[in-house]
Amino acid sequence: METIREETVMRTVSARVPALDASTLEQLISAAVAAPSIHNTQPWRYRFVPATSTLEVRAATERTLRHTDPAGRALHLSVGAAVFNLRVAIAHFGWEPVLRLLPDPAEPRLLASVRLAGPPRTGSAHRGDLYDVIRRRHSSRLPFSDRPLAESLRAELADCAHQEGAVLRFPDTQEAGRLIQLTAEAERRDISNQGRCEESRQWIGGTEDGALGIPDAAIGPLDAEGHLPVRDFSALRRSGLPPSQPFEKRPVIAVLSTVHDRSANWLRAGQALEHVLLLATAEHVRCSLLHQALEWSDLRWALRGSASGPGHVQMLLRLGYGPQGPATPRLPAAEVLRDSDKKT
């Protein structure tokens, strides 16, 4: 793996602010890229600006899913999740992360900047052990047990989303059933949508160099009883994928939403998503995402409901206890950092 060059790194001017060396920069970026992203497209690139001690996060728009995510909402969620990891890692190494979303209206691809400021004055804004679980968190598309999530844990997870400017609700069984039906309808539509099927084919099964996309090993079984519409990745079932298995009878579904639906809200929703996922991981709770209905505007609208939270739904999560999901590869930190210097 190519290592990050020393020239990209600065010594910060103030004696109060810890210096950033090449190895720490690499660790910050590899924490960021461990975030979830739609179809594992990893639609981000990073640039360190020594003069201001700022890490800039740009959208890798060439990896937008044109058919599945034409508005780039899922791309923003993915980048938001990476920004949350970056904030956690920056705090872990002793700086205060000062975040600006969409800092330059003249450059819409610049989605966020995080300045490495002096040590936190009031302590970290999140639980101290989240850095340790960044690389342990994986999507788990496997069946979970029927063990419910304690009310106190649900409240803690909702608080994580709230801290990032989003709302996380746990609908009752009836409402969860309605959301699952809408997801099943999205699955049916996906299967007969040529553009989406072709797009899926590019990303599922892994890409040529193996560092992007979802490898077969990370794709879970379908629900043998047909109740839970886990993503079929557009009917790409091939031999070698796991046989169907029964899933939990009463899946624990959580709905993540925001009051408004602008790009800044999508970035906040992404940060909220990752905050929730890291806390869940720290508490040994597994998660997989059910995003299919969000990809059809009428179905996304129908996901709204008083029991699902206010405003605009950004993600459905399925949470529970079960086996850890397998790791999915990432581009090396040096590659996404180096790429940032290219004028694209």
Ligand SMILES: Cc1cc2nc3c(=O)[nH]c(=O)nc-3n(C[C@H](O)[C@H](O)[C@H](O)COP(=O)(O)O)c2cc1C
């Ligand atoms: C916006 C967004 C939408 C996603 N949608 C789904 C989905 O519908 N089904 C699914 O199984 N995983 C979904 N994922 C999870 C990604 O496939 C996963 O994060 C990626 O493959 C990397 O794997 P990891 O989460 O194990 O690190 C989504 C992730 C994001 C950020």
